[in-house]
Amino acid sequence: MPDFGYLQLPKAGDAKRPDPGVMAAATHDLAYGLVRVIDDQGAAVGAWDPKLDAETLRRGLRVMLLTRIFDDRMFKAQRQGKTPFYMKCTGEEAVAVAQGLVLNRDDMCFASYRQQGLLIARDWPIFDLMCQIYSNSDDRLKGRQLPVLYSVREAGFFSLSGNLGTQFPQAVGWAMASAYKRDTKIAAAWIGEGASAEGDFHHALTFAAVYHAPVILNLVNNQWAISSSQDVAGGEETTFASRAIGFGIPGIRVDGNDFLAVHAVTSWAAERARTNRGPTLIEHFTYRAAPHSTSDDPGRYRPGDEHKYWPLGDPILRLKAHLEHIGEWDEKRHIALTAEIEAHVDAANRKAQQLGVHGGGPYHDSSTMFEDVYKDMPWHLREQQAELKRFTAGKAKP
Amino acid sequence: MTAMNMVQALNSAMDVMLDRDSNVLIFGEDVGFFGGVFRVTDGLQRRYGEQRVFDAPIAEGGQIAVAIGMGAYGLRPVVECQFADYIYPAFDQLVSEAARLRYRSAGEFNAPITVRAPYGGGIFGGQTHSQSPEGLFTHVCGLKTVIPSNPYDAKGLLISAIEDDDPVLFFEPKRLYAGPFDGHYEKPVETWAKHAAGEVPIGHYSIPLGKAAVVRAGEALTILAYGTMVHVALAATVATGVDAEILDLRTLMPIDIEAITMSVEKTGRCLIVHEATRTSGYGAELSALVQERCFYHLEAPILRVTGWDTPYPREFEWEYFPGPLRVAEAISKIMAG
Ligand SMILES: Cc1ncc(C[n+]2csc(CCOP(=O)(O)OP(=O)(O)O)c2C)c(N)n1
Numbered sequence: 001m002p003d004f005g006y007l008q009l010p011k012a013g014d015a016k017r018p019d020p021g022v023m024a025a026a027t028h029d030l031a032y033g034l035v036r037v038i039d040d041q042g043a044a045v046g047a048w049d050p051k052l053d054a055e056t057l058r059r060g061l062r063v064m065l066l067t068r069i070f071d072d073r074m075f076k077a078q079r080q081g082k083t084p085f086y087m088k089c090t091g092e093e094a095v096a097v098a099q100g101l102v103l104n105r106d107d108m109c110f111a112s113y114r115q116q117g118l119l120i121a122r123d124w125p126i127f128d129l130m131c132q133i134y135s136n137s138d139d140r141l142k143g144r145q146l147p148v149l150y151s152v153r154e155a156g157f158f159s160l161s162g163n164l165g166t167q168f169p170q171a172v173g174w175a176m177a178s179a180y181k182r183d184t185k186i187a188a189a190w191i192g193e194g195a196s197a198e199g200d201f202h203h204a205l206t207f208a209a210v211y212h213a214p215v216i217l218n219l220v221n222n223q224w225a226i227s228s229s230q231d232v233a234g235g236e237e238t239t240f241a242s243r244a245i246g247f248g249i250p251g252i253r254v255d256g257n258d259f260l261a262v263h264a265v266t267s268w269a270a271e272r273a274r275t276n277r278g279p280t281l282i283e284h285f286t287y288r289a290a291p292h293s294t295s296d297d298p299g300r301y302r303p304g305d306e307h308k309y310w311p312l313g314d315p316i317l318r319l320k321a322h323l324e325h326i327g328e329w330d331e332k333r334h335i336a337l338t339a340e341i342e343a344h345v346d347a348a349n350r351k352a353q354q355l356g357v358h359g360g361g362p363y364h365d366s367s368t369m370f371e372d373v374y375k376d377m378p379w380h381l382r383e384q385q386a387e388l389k390r391f392t393a394g395k396a397k398p
Numbered sequence: 399m400t401a402m403n404m405v406q407a408l409n410s411a412m413d414v415m416l417d418r419d420s421n422v423l424i425f426g427e428d429v430g431f432f433g434g435v436f437r438v439t440d441g442l443q444r445r446y447g448e449q450r451v452f453d454a455p456i457a458e459g460g461q462i463a464v465a466i467g468m469g470a471y472g473l474r475p476v477v478e479c480q481f482a483d484y485i486y487p488a489f490d491q492l493v494s495e496a497a498r499l500r501y502r503s504a505g506e507f508n509a510p511i512t513v514r515a516p517y518g519g520g521i522f523g524g525q526t527h528s529q530s531p532e533g534l535f536t537h538v539c540g541l542k543t544v545i546p547s548n549p550y551d552a553k554g555l556l557i558s559a560i561e562d563d564d565p566v567l568f569f570e571p572k573r574l575y576a577g578p579f580d581g582h583y584e585k586p587v588e589t590w591a592k593h594a595a596g597e598v599p600i601g602h603y604s605i606p607l608g609k610a611a612v613v614r615a616g617e618a619l620t621i622l623a624y625g626t627m628v629h630v631a632l633a634a635t636v637a638t639g640v641d642a643e644i645l646d647l648r649t650l651m652p653i654d655i656e657a658i659t660m661s662v663e664k665t666g667r668c669l670i671v672h673e674a675t676r677t678s679g680y681g682a683e684l685s686a687l688v689q690e691r692c693f694y695h696l697e698a699p700i701l702r703v704t705g706w707d708t709p710y711p712r713e714f715e716w717e718y719f720p721g722p723l724r725v726a727e728a729i730s731k732i733m734a735g
Contacts, residue, residue, distance in 0.1 A: 141504045159506060163494045374564050
């Protein structure tokens with residue numbers, strides 16, 4: 001049985017909640033501690049309790065459940081050969097879902113590949129995500145991107161790169177632009193603890209601090225970067241949140257499996273950003289229960305059932321326990337909700353597969369690959385496009 | 399019209415754009431209060447304020463990343479990279495991010511950024527202040543690459559670059575900042591004052607990207623050049639007395655293929671000159687294009703005169719620099735062929 005005894009976990013409700021205008025140096029306890037709200041009995045306790053109404057809580061539960069069931073369905077689709085690749089966020093749903101519910105829809109999110117929950121929280125149709133995953137004829141990215149590297153401008157979701165870390169400082173630039181234009185939109189960015197070793201992470205913190213950018217910088221510490229534990233990224237002797245203080249940015253470490261705690265800390269950071277009091281670094285302390293991707297076999301580097309022993313539990317079960325604790329939910333409703341979501345996901349999946357899947361199509365016309373390299377297609381791309389078309393005329397593939 | 403050197407012309411381009419478009423921001427190392435180590439942004443912060451013209455931390459990767467985010471928001475940032483030699487920390491942001499943002503988002507986002515960088519040799523800057531890395535960027539689909547050879551073009555092209563909706567790398571031959579340089583380092587330094595292209599309009603004008611200029615019409619041979627080498631090619635032409643046609647390419651990506659083929663089909667001979675190192679350099683691309691399109695018009699092999707395939711050696715500036723003697727020899731060789 002995996003031993004997580006080395007983790008020193010403060011009790012729910014212990015953390016103090018300072019004013020959002022706090023100086024970085026005064027966030028020492030937050031950066032080295034852990035903000036937790038839901039206690040072992042399912043009660044919400046302490047100064048960070050966001051005091052959400054039951055409807056918001058049930059919405060959070062629904063979106064997390066939808067995210068998980070969607071993930072499982074897409075994972076299965078990969079195993080069936082309908083898509084070459086997929087990545088789940090199982091065990092980490094509270095991070096993106098709670099944050100997606102806090103942020104405004106026009107705040108720009110510079111996510112990593114594990115924040116599909118942002119789009120789902122913003123009610124972006126999973127059907128559309130499936131079309132991207134299948135690279136089919138309705139894929140808004142025209143078959144150009146690896147599955148899950150979405151781009152949805154109208155849902156405030158910045159185009160995902162695939163190069164780790166690069167988007168972290170881009171979010172700072174977006175936030176600087178927003179501040180320059182004096183609008184109230186803020187930016188948020190996500191990076192894994194593994195990728196936080198990249199220079200981009202440090203660039204983001206430097207620029208965010210120097211220019212006082214209205215941005216929320218999120219570091220999702222899910223313990224694993226493929227097969228490398230968080231120690232390899234430098235997490236053994238300190239916390240990732242504590243890195244912020246040296247840059248002059250408040251750092252907060254939050255129980256990433258506690259929907260209420262993530263919600264509360266994100267609201268706090270959003271208030272800071274929106275009232276021009278600067279950036280925040282949030283370390284979400286969680287556990288990657290899923291394999292890294294469909295190409296990964298975690299049994300080769302960690303016990304297969306390790307996630308079951310994660311002392312901070314499962315985010316869905318914990319929010320469910322809280323809702324039950326306050327008398328706003330029960331097992332019967334949960335079973336009904338699960339069935340309803342499963343039916344919804346299956347229906348969307350059927351509809352998406354009808355529009356094509358990997359390996360069979362239909363896809364966008366392959367000649368569209370020459371579009372959008374530049375705003376206007378230069379002569380050499382027009383020539384190459386015409387050449388490809390000669391080869392593909394009347395055929396599905398060259 | 400007023401007399402400007404290249405520094406003043408570039409400064410004027412940014413001045414015009416800052417004045418016209420509140421979405422234009424300028425930043426980089428020492429560009430704000432100080433006005434840049436080459437003075438190209440001199441006075442702009444005083445005129446437009448610290449919100450629009452400002453100093454950046456010494457992190458080129460961070461600067462370009464932030465510019466991409468700003469561009470995606472809707473601004474038009476202009477970043478000064480203090481030397482082209484220091485652009486490599488930003489290579490990932492340029493190649494993987496700026497160049498591909500429009501493509502990977504199927505047009506949802508774009509990065510209308512301009513990256514200015516003093517470039518090239520001739521100033522005894524050694525291997526870390528003399529490089530010509532254009533070939534690394536022309537190889538990247540999604541980036542545009544521009545290299546002016548005189549003040550008039552520099553201003554018009556920089557305005558076009560800032561107004562362009564795609565990311566543009568704008569390399570400024572630093573040896574040309576104060577005056578034209580034809581490679582005759584032993585002669586007194588010239589200024590732009592006596593040069594026609596040193597007369598520059600004060601207000602807004604633009605020179606379209608992707609258009610070459612014929613700087614000398616001729617019948618005997620086509621010389622493809624850009625940046626400092628345009629002036630070297632002219633000097634070599636005068637020295638040899640050969641009636642060469644010299645094309646200043648100005649934009650390397652997208653390249654003005656029509657101007658090139660028209661000229662080579664007329665002359666039947668082609669010499670390519672650049673200061674950058676030779677192997678896999680931009681000249682190789684030019685040579686391939688000419689060969690593919692003009693082979694049956696060619697009367698002699700295409701030749702290249704370039705920097706040697708070594709780092710820029712500090713003490714051997716003029717042995718390294720592809721000067722007029724080497725260009726003249728290549729001209730003679732092609733004419734004999
Ligand atoms: C610059 C770069 N290097 C390496 C990779 C390959 N890679 C993809 S995901 C990954 C692990 C990332 O781990 P982490 O940042 O902790 O995020 P997580 O997958 O745990 O969410 C690696 C090494 C990449 N995509 N980009």
